Amino acid sequence: MGNFKIHFQSETKFENIDQIIENLTKIVGSERISVDMIDRIAYGKDYWLISNLMTLKGTLPCLPDIIIWPQTAKEVSKIIKLANNYKIPVIPYGEGSGVVGGALAVCGGIILDTKYFDSIEINSTNMTVTVGTGLNGAVLERHLNEHGLRMGHIPQSIRTSTIGGYIAHRAAGQFSGIYGKMEDIVLSMEIVLPTGDIIRSKTYPRASVGPMVDRLFLGSEGTLGIVTKATCKIWPMPEKQGKLSYLFSDLQHCLDAIRETLQARINPGVIRIYDKKETERHFGETIKESKDKIMLIFVFEGIKRLVNLEMQITSENCEKYNGIDTGEKPVDHWFETRFKVSEASEFGPYDQVMDTIEIACMWDKSKEIYDAVINSLLSVPGIYLASGHASHFYTTGVCWYFTFSGIPKEGKDHFTLYNEAWDATISTVLKTEGSASHHHGMGINRGKWMQLEHGEEFKLLQKIKSTIDPNNIMNPGKLYPDEIQKKEL
Numbered sequence: 436m437g438n439f440k441i442h443f444q445s446e447t448k449f450e451n452i453d454q455i456i457e458n459l460t461k462i463v464g465s466e467r468i469s470v471d472m473i474d475r476i477a478y479g480k481d482y483w484l485i486s487n488l489m490t491l492k493g494t495l496p497c498l499p500d501i502i503i504w505p506q507t508a509k510e511v512s513k514i515i516k517l518a519n520n521y522k523i524p525v526i527p528y529g530e531g532s533g534v535v536g537g538a539l540a541v542c543g544g545i546i547l548d549t550k551y552f553d554s555i556e557i558n559s560t561n562m563t564v565t566v567g568t569g570l571n572g573a574v575l576e577r578h579l580n581e582h583g584l585r586m587g588h589i590p591q592s593i594r595t596s597t598i599g600g601y602i603a604h605r606a607a608g609q610f611s612g613i614y615g616k617m618e619d620i621v622l623s624m625e626i627v628l629p630t631g632d633i634i635r636s637k638t639y640p641r642a643s644v645g646p647m648v649d650r651l652f653l654g655s656e657g658t659l660g661i662v663t664k665a666t667c668k669i670w671p672m673p674e675k676q677g678k679l680s681y682l683f684s685d686l687q688h689c690l691d692a693i694r695e696t697l698q699a700r701i702n703p704g705v706i707r708i709y710d711k712k713e714t715e716r717h718f719g720e721t722i723k724e725s726k727d728k729i730m731l732i733f734v735f736e737g738i739k740r741l742v743n744l745e746m747q748i749t750s751e752n753c754e755k756y757n758g759i760d761t762g763e764k765p766v767d768h769w770f771e772t773r774f775k776v777s778e779a780s781e782f783g784p785y786d787q788v789m790d791t792i793e794i795a796c797m798w799d800k801s802k803e804i805y806d807a808v809i810n811s812l813l814s815v816p817g818i819y820l821a822s823g824h825a826s827h828f829y830t831t832g833v834c835w836y837f838t839f840s841g842i843p844k845e846g847k848d849h850f851t852l853y854n855e856a857w858d859a860t861i862s863t864v865l866k867t868e869g870s871a872s873h874h875h876g877m878g879i880n881r882g883k884w885m886q887l888e889h890g891e892e893f894k895l896l897q898k899i900k901s902t903i904d905p906n907n908i909m910n911p912g913k914l915y916p917d918e919i920q921k922k923e924l
C-alpha cells in the first residue's frame with residue numbers, strides 16, 4: 436500500500452462498543468443509528484482515488500463501526516460528549532465526494548452523517564441564506580433559482596456534495612470569479628466543538644472585534660468540530676450571461692491576457708484555460724481550429740451594460756496577446772460537458788492510475804510551475820500522460836489543475852505509482868513556492884506535506900488542534916498524520 440497507513444479493519448477495537456451503541460441509541464432512537472455491515476461498507480469509502488482503486492480491487496480503505504444520523508445540534512453535542520467519554524473517533528460525513536480521503540474512518544469509530552441538516556431560510560433584504568450544512572449543493576441552488584436568486588457556488592460535484600463539505604475544504608466553484616470561494620460566501624456558522632459545546636458566530640457584513648473564531652473552521656476538514664448551520668451570501672439572478680473564447684499559441688501570452696484583465700478589475704465569473712493536450716481532449720472534436728492551441732473561455736454574469744463593457748475590455752486584452760476569437764461555441768460545449776466526470780471512472784477498470792492535483796501559485800511563478808510539474812510528472816516511470824488546465828484566477832495568481840495517468844511498470848503496484856506521481860508534483864510545487872492544494876484540501880494523501888506547507892505555523896496548528904480537541908476524537912488521521920501513529924493503528 437505504499438506509504439499510506441490505512442488498512443481494512445473488519446473487527447472493532449473499541450472494548451465498550453456494545454455500551455457505546457446502547458447509549459447512542461438513547462440519543463437518536465433506533466431508526467437513526469446503524470451497525471449493519473451493509474451501511475458500514477457504504478460509508479467505508481469516499482471519492483479519493485485510492486478509495487476507488489481499493490473498492491475496484493474488492494477491498495475498502497476502512498470500516499467505520501457505527502453510522503449515526505442526528506437531526507439537531509443538541510443531538511450532535513450529546514453524541515460528541517459520549518464519544519469523548521469513550522474516546523471513540525467521530526467523523527463528519529457529507530456526501531463522500533471529497534477526493535483526499537477526508538471522510539474516511541481510518542481509525543474506525545462513528546460516522547456522523549449530516550443529511551438531516553437540510554433547512555433553508557432566505558433573507559432577501561440582507562441577501563443571505565441560512566442552511567443546514569448537510570444540504571446538497573444542487574438542491575440549494577435549485578431552490579434559490581426558483582426564487583430568482585443564486586448562491587453561485589457551483590463545484591463540478593454540486594449534485595453529490597454538501598455545504599458542510601464545502602466549508603470543511605474551503606471549496607471553489609466554477610463561477611468563483613464573481614461569487615467567490617467558500618470563505619467569501621460564508622458569513623457565520625453554528626459549530627459543535629469536540630467537547631460538545633455549541634458555538635454560534637454573529638452574522639454581520641464586517642466587524643473589528645478581535646480574531647474571528649469561526650474562520651478557523653473554514654478548511655478544518657472535520658478535525659475541529661462539526662459545522663451544523665451556516666449563513667451564506669446570495670445574489671439576484673443575472674440579467675445577462677456573456678460568453679467569449681480565444682485560442683492562443685503561447686501559454687505565457689494567454690496567462691498575460693488574463694492577468695491584465697483581472698488586474699484592471701474586470702471580474703469574469705468563469706475563466707478557464709486548457710493546455711494543448713487538454714484542448715485536444717476537450718475541444719478537439721467540436722472546434723477543429725483548436726488543434727495544437729491553448730483554449731481560453733470566459734463566462735460573464737451581471738447587469739447587461741456592465742457585462743458588455745467587461746466583455747469588450749477582455750476581448751481587447753486577448754487580442755493584444757494574439758488571441759484568436761472563436762466565439763461562443765467552445766463555451767457552449769463547456770456548459771454541455773461541465774459536469775461530465777466519466778474520465779476517472781472509465782480509467783480504473785483498465786488498470787490505469789489516474790488522478791488530478793490542484794495547486795495554487797502567484798502570477799510570477801505561474802508558467803514556471805506549470806512547466807516544472809508537467810516535466811516532473813513525465814519523469815516518473817509509468818506515467819504516460821501529464822496535462823493541465825487552470826480554472827480559478829486572482830489579481831495575484833492562479834490555480835493550476837494537473838491530470839496524470841499511468842500504468843505501473845513491471846514490479847511496481849498501482850499505489851506506488853500513485854505515490855510517486857503525487858510526490859513528484861507536490862515536491863515540485865513546494866520547491867517553486869506554490870501551495871500544495873487550492874480547493875480539494877489535504878485529507879490523508881496530502882497530510883504528509885502539512886509540515887512543509889505551513890513551516891513554523893504548523894506547530895501552532897497542532898497546538899490549536901490539541902487545545903480544542905484534547906482527546907483527538909474529531910476525524911483523527913487527517914491534516915495531522917502523526918496522530919494515526921500516536922493511536923497505534
Ligand SMILES: Cc1cc2nc3c(=O)[nH]c(=O)nc-3n(C[C@H](O)[C@H](O)[C@H](O)COP(=O)(O)OP(=O)(O)OC[C@H]3O[C@@H](n4cnc5c(N)ncnc54)[C@H](O)[C@@H]3O)c2cc1C
Pocket residue numbers: 481482526527528529530531532533534537538549568569589590591592595596597598599600601602603604605606607608609656657658660661662663776874875910913
Ligand atoms: C467529480 C468531482 C468533482 C469535484 N469538483 C470540485 C470542485 O469543482 N470544487 C471543489 O472545491 N471540490 C470539488 N470536488 C471535491 C469535493 O466535492 C469537495 O471537496 C466537497 O467540498 C466535499 O463535500 P462532501 O459533502 O461530499 O464532503 P465529504 O466528502 O463527505 O467530506 C469531506 C470532508 O469534510 C468534512 N465534513 C463534511 N461535512 C462536515 C461538517 N458539516 N462539519 C465539519 N466537517 C465536515 C469531512 O469530515 C471530510 O473531512 C469534486 C469531487 C469530485 C468527485
